[in-house]
Amino acid sequence: MSGDGFSLPVSIGGFVHQEQNNTNPNPKSNPVKKKRNLPGNPDPDAEVIALSPKTLMATNRFICEICNKGFQRDQNLQLHRRGHNLPWKLKQRNNKEPVKKKVYICPEKTCVHHDPSRALGDLTGIKKHFSRKHGEKKWKCEKCSKKYAVQSDWKAHSKTCGTREYKCDCGTLFSRKDSFITHRAFCDALAEESARFSSVAGAATNLNFRNDVVNLPIGFG
Secondary structure, three states: OOOOOOOOEEEEOOEEEEOOOOOOOOOOOOOOOOOOOOOOOOOOOOEEEEOOHHHHOOOOOEEOOOOOOEEOOHHHHHHHHHHHOOOOOOOOOOOOOOOOOEEEEOOOOOOHHHOHHHOEOOHHHHHHHHHHHHOOOOEEOOOOOOEEOOHHHHHHHHHHOOOOOEEOOOOOEEOOHHHHHHHHHHHHHHHHHHHHHHHHHHHHHHHHHHHHHHOOOOOOO
């Protein structure tokens, strides 16, 4: 046989058998599932910045010498100084120099975002992350007593808390749709189980009654 890919018919017991090549000329390759990017997967060339919890959460790093008002960034302080007719200067970026990206790691050593490979690329984002996961929940909703560590989260919740109500057939009220859906699925399953149990119990009672009738002594009707 030649190795050029052709096959010859072979006679077996009077029948002609044609050898077939099992290779698929157009095989369908399995599509490679794209992995979801995990939060905090920065550029490896970015500058990794590690701030202490006190420095990260400080709200008055830059103080005005006139009114003692504090600012998180020096740029904001410089803009504020104009209102006092004080000398001010904003940092000018040099377009020729490439701006190096900065990423921030979580100060909590046990946190997954403490690893530089999982650092967050936004200062505001790392502040909110640290507050939500490792900070004190000092903002409390007056309606449902739910607590938040970030003021913006508390404000967003307060706007909708109590305005949207979802009522289950069992009478339970929910202000959040996701909690209502979770409860409703459980409540429906419980109702189906109760109905199934009632039908089985009713059938068993009916069967026992028939057996009692059949087993009555002669003379009882």
